[in-house]
Amino acid sequence: MGKGFYISKPVGIVSIILCAGALATIIALSVVYSEEKAKNNNQVSPTDGGTTSKPPVTTLAPSNEPWDKYRLPKNLVPDHYNLTLWPRLTPDLTTGLYIFTGESTVEFETTEETDLILIHSSKLNYTILENGHLARLTSVNSGVRVPLIKVSWLQSVTQYLVLQLDGKLMTGHRYHLYTKFTGELADDLGGFYRSEYMEDGVKKVVATTQMQPTDARKAFPCFDEPAMKAIFYITLIHDPIEIMKIKNIPVTIDNQHVQKTVFEPTEKMSTYLLAFIVSDFDFINNTIDGVWIRIFARKPAIAAGQGEYALNKTGPILKFFEKYYNSSYPLPKSDQIALPDFNAGAMENWGLITYRETALLYDKEFSSNSNKQRIATIIAHELAHMWFGNLVTLRWWNDLWLNEGFASYVEYLGAHEAEPDWNVKDLIVLGDVHRVFAVDALASSHPLSSKEEDIQKPAQISELFDAISYSKGASVLRMLSDFLTEEVFTMGLRTYLSEFAFGNAVYTDLWKHLQMAVDANGTELPDTVHNIMNTWVLQMGFPVVTIDTKTGVVSQKHFLLDPDSEVTAPSPFNYEWIVPIKWMKTGAVQSPYWLRGKSATNDAMKALGTEWVLANLNVVGYYRVNYDEENWGRLLNGLSTNHQLIPVINRAQLVDDAFNLARAKIISTVLALNTTKYLDKEREYMPWESALNNLDFFYLMFDRSEVYGPMQDYLRKQVTPLFNYYKTLTENWSKVPDGHMDQYNQVNAISLACRTGLEECQNLAKTWFKQWMDTNNNQIHPNLRSTVYCNAIAASGANEWEFAWSQFKNATIATEADKLRSALACTKQPWLLNRYLEYTLDPKMIRKQDATSTIVYIANNVIGQSLAWDFVRARWSYIFTQYGGGSFSFSNLINGVTKRFSTEFELQQLKQFKEDNAEVGFGSGTLAVDQSIERTTANIKWIAENKQNVLNWFRDETNT
Ligand SMILES: *[C@@H]1O[C@H](CO)[C@@H](O)[C@H](O)[C@H]1NC(C)=O
Ligand SMILES: *[C@@H]1O[C@H](CO)[C@@H](O)[C@H](O)[C@H]1NC(C)=O
Ligand SMILES: *[C@@H]1O[C@H](CO)[C@@H](O)[C@H](O)[C@H]1NC(C)=O
Ligand SMILES: *[C@@H]1O[C@H](CO)[C@@H](O)[C@H](O)[C@H]1NC(C)=O
Numbered sequence: 027m028g029k030g031f032y033i034s035k036p037v038g039i040v041s042i043i044l045c046a047g048a049l050a051t052i053i054a055l056s057v058v059y060s061e062e063k064a065k066n067n068n069q070v071s072p073t074d075g076g077t078t079s080k081p082p083v084t085t086l087a088p089s090n091e092p093w094d095k096y097r098l099p100k101n102l103v104p105d106h107y108n109l110t111l112w113p114r115l116t117p118d119l120t121t122g123l124y125i126f127t128g129e130s131t132v133e134f135e136t137t138e139e140t141d142l143i144l145i146h147s148s149k150l151n152y153t154i155l156e157n158g159h160l161a162r163l164t165s166v167n168s169g170v171r172v173p174l175i176k177v178s179w180l181q182s183v184t185q186y187l188v189l190q191l192d193g194k195l196m197t198g199h200r201y202h203l204y205t206k207f208t209g210e211l212a213d214d215l216g217g218f219y220r221s222e223y224m225e226d227g228v229k230k231v232v233a234t235t236q237m238q239p240t241d242a243r244k245a246f247p248c249f250d251e252p253a254m255k256a257i258f259y260i261t262l263i264h265d266p267i268e269i270m271k272i273k274n275i276p277v278t279i280d281n282q283h284v285q286k287t288v289f290e291p292t293e294k295m296s297t298y299l300l301a302f303i304v305s306d307f308d309f310i311n312n313t314i315d316g317v318w319i320r321i322f323a324r325k326p327a328i329a330a331g332q333g334e335y336a337l338n339k340t341g342p343i344l345k346f347f348e349k350y351y352n353s354s355y356p357l358p359k360s361d362q363i364a365l366p367d368f369n370a371g372a373m374e375n376w377g378l379i380t381y382r383e384t385a386l387l388y389d390k391e392f393s394s395n396s397n398k399q400r401i402a403t404i405i406a407h408e409l410a411h412m413w414f415g416n417l418v419t420l421r422w423w424n425d426l427w428l429n430e431g432f433a434s435y436v437e438y439l440g441a442h443e444a445e446p447d448w449n450v451k452d453l454i455v456l457g458d459v460h461r462v463f464a465v466d467a468l469a470s471s472h473p474l475s476s477k478e479e480d481i482q483k484p485a486q487i488s489e490l491f492d493a494i495s496y497s498k499g500a501s502v503l504r505m506l507s508d509f510l511t512e513e514v515f516t517m518g519l520r521t522y523l524s525e526f527a528f529g530n531a532v533y534t535d536l537w538k539h540l541q542m543a544v545d546a547n548g549t550e551l552p553d554t555v556h557n558i559m560n561t562w563v564l565q566m567g568f569p570v571v572t573i574d575t576k577t578g579v580v581s582q583k584h585f586l587l588d589p590d591s592e593v594t595a596p597s598p599f600n601y602e603w604i605v606p607i608k609w610m611k612t613g614a615v616q617s618p619y620w621l622r623g624k625s626a627t628n629d630a631m632k633a634l635g636t637e638w639v640l641a642n643l644n645v646v647g648y649y650r651v652n653y654d655e656e657n658w659g660r661l662l663n664g665l666s667t668n669h670q671l672i673p674v675i676n677r678a679q680l681v682d683d684a685f686n687l688a689r690a691k692i693i694s695t696v697l698a699l700n701t702t703k704y705l706d707k708e709r710e711y712m713p714w715e716s717a718l719n720n721l722d723f724f725y726l727m728f729d730r731s732e733v734y735g736p737m738q739d740y741l742r743k744q745v746t747p748l749f750n751y752y753k754t755l756t757e758n759w760s761k762v763p764d765g766h767m768d769q770y771n772q773v774n775a776i777s778l779a780c781r782t783g784l785e786e787c788q789n790l791a792k793t794w795f796k797q798w799m800d801t802n803n804n805q806i807h808p809n810l811r812s813t814v815y816c817n818a819i820a821a822s823g824a825n826e827w828e829f830a831w832s833q834f835k836n837a838t839i840a841t842e843a844d845k846l847r848s849a850l851a852c853t854k855q856p857w858l859l860n861r862y863l864e865y866t867l868d869p870k871m872i873r874k875q876d877a878t879s880t881i882v883y884i885a886n887n888v889i890g891q892s893l894a895w896d897f898v899r900a901r902w903s904y905i906f907t908q909y910g911g912g913s914f915s916f917s918n919l920i921n922g923v924t925k926r927f928s929t930e931f932e933l934q935q936l937k938q939f940k941e942d943n944a945e946v947g948f949g950s951g952t953l954a955v956d957q958s959i960e961r962t963t964a965n966i967k968w969i970a971e972n973k974q975n976v977l978n979w980f981r982d983e984t985n986t
C-alpha cells in the first residue's frame with residue numbers, strides 16, 4: 027500500500043489485463059434480487075441443486091488440528107482459479123443487505139499426499155451441492171480415483187473451508203475444487219466491498235475491493251497467502267453497458283438481462299494483489315510504448331480535468347521504473363482509480379491501483395503544491411510495487427518492511443523523475459528519517475524484521491503496517507543504496523528481480539544479490555552486506571554517534587529519547603551497529619569512515635583552531651550525531667557566519683539532532699536553542715521546517731506561561747526577515763515563488779509571522795479573507811489557504827466564522843473542505859469553539875469520520891485546549907457508546923486533547939478521568955490514557971528542569 031495519511035492501508039487489486047475494472051451502470055433490479063434471495067434462503071433449485079449452508083458454529087478449544095493453525099499446510103499448490111462474481115448494487119428488499127454471489131473453480135496440484143483440504147474463506151455462505159457438501163472435488167487426470175468428501179465445514183476462527191476426504195489425494199496429481207457462495211457487499215472497506223457517493227442528488231454505489239493483507243478470502247475461497255501464486259480467470263456479471271476492448275456476453279439469468287465481462291487471465295500472482303471494480307466512473311487514457319494507461323474517477327471529477335495530472339505523470343514514472351529495474355512493465359495496461367472515502371492512501375493492485383481521491387485527483391484551483399507532491403509520490407510508490415512486491419513478492423508478511431520500505435524509498439526517485447525541479451529526494455529526510463526517529467527512539471519500538479513464526483493471525487499482520495516498516499525501511503534502504511552506490515545497488519536489484527520474477531523471495535535473497543553485485547564490482551566494505559544490514563534490521567532503534575574532535579574518538583550508543591526508560595528487549599547485537607559515516611571538515615568532504623564496535627579512534631577527525639567536523643552528510647545514515655562542546659561551538663559559529671558552507675539538509679539535521687539530544691539530556695537545552703539563532707539569515711525550507719517541528723513542543727509547553735511573551739518576541743524577530751524576503755520575492759504577494767521548496771517556505775514564513783503577531787502579516791490575512799467575503803470570489807492561492815484561513819479566523823469574530831462554515835458546508839472538493847474544517851478551530855472566541863465542539867457530535871454538521879480530528883484541531887488552539895478537555899471529559903460515556911465502533915480513533919483523541927498537559931493539576935485531572943471512567947472503559951484509547959499520564963509526568967519534569975533557563979535565554983536574545 028501507499029502511505030495513507032502517511033500510512034497507506036494496502037488495497038488489493040485484481041489485475042485485469044485488458045480492463046482495469048468492469049464498468050456497469052446502476053439500475054434498480056429489486057424484483058429479481060428478492061427472487062434471488064428467496065432461492066438462496068431455502069428452496070432447492072434445480073440449477074444449483076442445494077441450499078445455502080449455515081456455517082457450523084465452532085467453539086472448539088485450541089487444539090493441534092491443522093484447521094486450528096493460521097498457516098496453510100504446504101501440500102496443495104494452486105495453479106489457477108476460474109472465478110465468476112456478481113455484485114448487486116441495490117439492497118435486497120427484504121433483508122436490506124447488499125450482496126454478491128459467486129462461483130469458483132480452483133485447480134491445484136498435490137505435492138504431498140493428504141486426505142484434508144484447507145482453503146481460506148471468511149464471511150461467505152456456501153450453497154450445499156448435490157453431494158451434500160460445501161464443495162465438489164473432481165480430478166483433472168483421467169483414470170484417477172477421486173476421494174469422496176466425508177465432512178465439510180467452515181472453521182471461522184482461522185477462516186477456513188475444511189474438507190475431510192475418505193481417501194488420499196495423490197502426489198503430482200491435479201484436482202478441481204468447485205464452490206458456489208454468497209457474501210455481503212458491506213461498507214466495511216475489506217474484501218469485495220461497497221462504497222457510496224452522491225452525484226447530482228442521486229446515491230451511487232461502487233463495488234470495489236481491498237484484499238491486502240488477508241481479505242481476498244472474503245470475496246472467494248482461496249489459498250490466501252502471498253506465496254500461493256496462481257493465475258486468475260475472472261468474470262464479472264453486471265448490468266448491461268458498452269465496454270471497450272473486452273469480451274462482453276449478454277446473458278439472461280433468472281429473467282434478468284445482464285452482461286458478463288470476461289477478463290483476460292492475469293499473470294501468475296498473489297491473491298492480495300487482486301482487484302475488480304464495478305462502477306459508472308468515467309476515465310481518460312493514453313498509451314505509452316504499448317502500455318494502455320487510464321485514470322478513472324467520478325464523472326464530474328473527470329469532466330473537471332482532475333485526472334489529468336495523474337495521467338500526465340504516470341507514463342514518465344512507469345518509464346523511469348522500467349529503466350531503474352531494467353525490466354519492462356509486465357502488463358499491457360495500467361489503470362488507476364480514485365474512490366470516494368477510501369480509507370487507505372492507495373493500494374498497488376497489479377494493473378488496477380486504487381486511491382483515495384485526494385491521493386490521485388489534482389485540481390489547479392483547489393490543490394496546493396503539497397497536495398500535488400503527495401499525488402506524484404503516491405503514484406510513484408504504487409508503480410514501484412508493480413515490480414518490487416507484485417512481480418517478485420516476499421514469501422510471508424514478516425518481510426513486509428522490505429516491500430513497503432523499498433517503495434517508500436524509491437517513491438522519491440520516481441517523483442523526482444516526474445518533477446525534476448522540486449528536489450523532492452531531499453524531503454525523505456523530513457518525511458521519513460526525522461519522522462521515524464521520533465518513534466524508533468522510544469523504548470517501546472521494535473526491530474524492522476520479525477520472525478515468520480511470530481506473525482500468524484490477521485491482526486498480527488495488520489500491525490506490521492506502521493511507521494517502522496515504511497519510514498525506517500525507506501531510511502535504511504536509502505543508506506544501503508548510498509554506501510553501495512546507486513550503480514551497484516541497482517545491479518543487485520535487477521538480478522534479484524530477474525531470478526524471482528513471478529515468484530517469491532525472502533529479504534536475505536536481496537542481500538545475496540547485492541553481495542554478488544558488490545563482488546562483481548570490487549566495492550570495498552568492512553563486512554558483507556548481510557552482516558552490515560543485520561545490525562540495522564534485526565535490532566530496534568538507532569545509534570547516536572559521538573565524535574570528540576579533541577581526541578578523534580568516535581563512539582556509538584543506543585539513542586533513547588527518555589534516558590530513564592529501560593529497554594527490555596535484548597538485542598542480538600548488543601545495540602551496536604556497523605555505521606557508515608560520510609563527513610566533512612570545515613566544508614571540505616573527507617573520505618568516508620566506518621564505525622564498528624562501541625568506539626574507535628580516527629585521527630582525521632581531530633579538529634584544530636576554527637576547524638569544524640560535520641558528520642552524516644545529507645543525513646543518508648540512519649543515526650544522530652553528537653560532538654564535543656568545542657565542535658558544537660564552531661558549528662554554531664559556522665552557521666552564523668557562513669551557513670551556506672554547511673549543506674542545507676545538514677542545517678536541518680543540526681537543529682533536529684540538537685533539540686532531540688537535549689530532550690534526551692545529552693546536551694543542554696540552551697545549546698539546542700542556539701541552533702535557531704542563525705535562522706534570521708536562513709531562507710531555505712528544510713532548516714526552517716525542522717526548527718518549526720521542534721519548536722512545536724516549546725509552544726505546547728509554554729504557551730500558557732510567562733515564557734510565551736519572550737518566546738513570541740524572539741521568534742517574531744527571527745521570522746521577520748524571511749517574511750520580508752517573500753514579500754519582495756513575490757512582488758508584494760502578487761506572485762507565487764517558482765521553487766517548490768520556496769513555495770513551502772513561503773507558507774512557513776506567513777504562518778510563523780502571523781502566529782507570532784507580526785501585524786503586517788495579520789492584516790494581510792484579514793484583508794485577503796475579507797475580499798473573499800465581499801466579492802464571493804476566492805483569490806487566495808491554494809498553497810496559502812490553510813494558513814490564511816486560520817489566521818483570518820483567529821483575528822476576527824463570528825461573521826468570518828459563519829462565512830467559513832457556510833463555505834465548508836458547500837465545498838465540493840475534499841481538499842478544500844479539509845482546509846476550512848481545520849481553520850474553523852482557529853478562532854479565539856470561546857463560545858464559537860464550544861459550539862463547534864457541539865457540532866462534532868452531530869453527524870449532520872460534521873461527518874462521523876471527521877469528529878476526532880476536529881476535536882483535536884480545537885485542542886491545538888491554546889484557547890480551545892481546556893474547552894476540548896472539558897468537553898471530552900463531560901461527554902466521555904456518550905462519545906464512547908455512540909462512536910464506539912468504526913473509525914473513531916480514541917487514541918488520537920486522548921493524545922490530542924492532553925498533549926499540552928504539563929502541570930500537577932492536569933496530571934491529577936487525568937488520573938481522576940481514568941478512575942471516573944474505569945467502568946465505561948477507553949476502548950482503543952486504553953493505552954493512550956496511560957501514555958498520556960506518562961507523557962504528562964515527563965513534561966512536568968522537563969519544565970521543572972528547563973523553564974528558567976529557557977525564559978532567561980529568550981529574554982537575553984530579545985533584549986539585545
Ligand atoms: C478455466 O477457464 C479456462 C479458460 O476458459 C479453461 O481453459 C480452464 O480449463 C478452466 N479451468 C477450470 C479449472 O475450470
Ligand atoms: C449468511 O448466513 C448468515 C446466517 O444464516 C446470515 O445471517 C447472513 O445474512 C448470510 N449472508 C449473506 C450475504 O447472505
Ligand atoms: C482514449 O484515447 C484515445 C486515443 O488518444 C482517444 O481517441 C479516446 O477519446 C480516449 N478515450 C477517453 C475516454 O479519453
Ligand atoms: C497535462 O499535460 C498537458 C500536455 O502537456 C498540459 O497541457 C496540461 O496542462 C497538463 N495538465 C496538468 C494538470 O498538469
Ligand SMILES: [Zn+2]
Nearest residue numbers: 027028430433
Ligand atoms: Zn506500499
